[in-house]
Amino acid sequence: MHPALPHSGRSPRSRSPRRLLTGLLPLALLALPLALLSLPAPAQSVDDELPVAEIQTFAEVFERIKRAYVEEVDDTSLLRNAMRGMLSELDPHSAYLDREAFQSLRESTEGEFGGIGIEVGMEDDQLTVITPIDDTPASRAGLQARDLILRIDDTPTERMSLQEAVELMRGEPGSEIELTIMRQGESSPRSVTLTRENIRTESVKSELLAPGFGYLRVSQFQTRTGDQVSEHIRQLERDGDLDGLVLDLRNNPGGVLQAAVAVADAFLDEGLIVYTEGRLPDTEMRFSANARTAAPDVPLVVLINGGSASAAEIVAGALQDQRRGVVMGTESFGKGSVQQIMPLGNGEGLKLTTALYFTPGGRSIQAQGIEPDVRVVRGRVEVTENGRGVREADLEGHLGSRDAPRERAELSERLRDDYQLGEALNLLKALDVIRQRDR
CATH class of the missing domain: 3.90.226.10 (2-enoyl-CoA Hydratase; Chain A, domain 1)
Known part of the structure; x- marks a missing residue:
């Protein structure tokens, strides 16, 4: 009920x-000559005038x-x-x-959208890969978290907004896109060509x-x-x-x-x-x-x-x-x-x-x-390094338990x-x- x-x-x-x-x-009336607007209105109810x-x-x-x-x-x-x-x-x-x-x-x-399957963000004003989504063009191409994206096709990403970058990377499934990326520990950029697919979030x-x-x-x-x-x-x-x-x-x-x-x-x-x-x-x-x-x-x-x-x-x-x-x-x-x-x-x-x-x-x-x-x-x-405070079992010389030890659930x-x-x-x-x- x-x-x-x-x-x-x-x-x-x-x-x-x-x-x-x-x-x-x-x-729609704006398409009519102004003179027509002065003509008597057709019969309507008071509420519809x-x-x-x-x-x-x-x-x-x-x-x-x-x-x-x-x-x-x-x-x-x-x-x-x-x-x-x-x-x-x-x-x-x-x-x-x-x-x-x-x-x-x-x-x-x-x-659902056409794209390459990548989450991006801005770090120090630089377009950065947050994570590639599993089983998408980005993950299959080997893109990694913290890769810097320097160019999208022929467009530099410097001073580009996050929204502008996302719009450039999305597109029709089957179309190609080229990313120029810089990876930590590498001395020069690399170019990666990907084919957009239908991405499900x-x-x-x-x-x-x-x-x-x-x-x-x-x-x-x-x-x-x-x-x-x-x-x-x-x-x-x-x-x-x-x-x-x-x-x-x-x-x-x-x-x-x-x-x-x-x-x-x-x-x-x-x-x-x-x-x-x-x-x-x-x-x-x-x-x-x-x-x-x-x-x-x-x-x-x-x-x-x-x-x-x-x-x-x-x-x-x-x-x-x-x-x-x-x-x-x-x-x-x-x-x-x-x-x-x-x-x-x-x-x-x-x-x-x-x-x-x-x-x-x-x-x-x-x-x-x-x-x-x-x-x-x-x-x-606030937790200690091992996720818990000091307990009896942590004290030097403590008496042992007579029961079998239990597994503690990790935090x-x-x-x-x-x-x-x-x-x-x-x-x-x-x-x-x-x-x-x-x-």
Whole structure:
């Protein structure tokens, strides 16, 4: 049985998500002679009447810019800037997307792009290889971490921004790219020619923090993130029974709504996950968990912080409202709006805010955020070289134990620099103790 939805007093209707296409009718009028704008408007309802006076003023501004601006501006640029202005004034997340931005957004949400499979960063203002991704052109060509990239094809990387470098290295699968790199310990640069391939990025990572206690990191919500979460849970379970799991959503900017639903569904076997409300009927949706669940009973701690936004807040809010896990960390970002990507006929697109989402308990997260159940600020765990303090066994001349020696679990490298994660593991261990006593 679903919890009541107290927010609006109306029950959101169950709908399948659909893309909505809109036209920019007022702008179409700019193609008409100015005299036509003074003609009587066609019969319309009061709510649909076009603001003819404002459109007339807009057209006048358009013409004056064309005639008097210090540099010549073409009509296409003016119209696109006008559309960008219309959208940017609505809210921070609505935007007009040119071809490049539209393609980049699709790649980020789908987790797939044409490239060479390399993570890069800037070190001392120099483009540097962070790591090549396994089984990609970069790894097969022998690129290594800390290689300096001096040129991309014929373009020097000096004073090049990271974004510019990434855009140059991406391209159509099958096309070639030449990198000039300098490796530490070598006296001269080398050139490497690679053929771009279709690269798939992974948004999920996992490892064991300690025997029986897993760590699941979701960096963003892409189309395949739900499937990846289920795969990583199965991998962790192959190493033995899971006594607890940390789901790390810190600094996760969000992504695809359906992916957030799939991740929450991996831990819930029933109940509402999220619902949305907007002006159009097709923007009113609700998503519920199904019985097929990857980890329905594993004790769960969800880590969030001020960088957890949108889809990350959907997951944290659903698991918190359903009392499925303990949310730990600091207050989340507070982005509770839903954007739809609307392709336009010219290969460009709109990103338009069309709805707000609500947690199962009816909470709107917009400009509010998720409050953690346990507040833990970020810090650093200070440990000795061997990962522990002085104990009886370290004292000279100590008495030996009469029991057989036990193997001590090594402290995960990830825990050494992450106080919040260490506290999450401590909480999971405490929950496991209580669970064992209740059996």
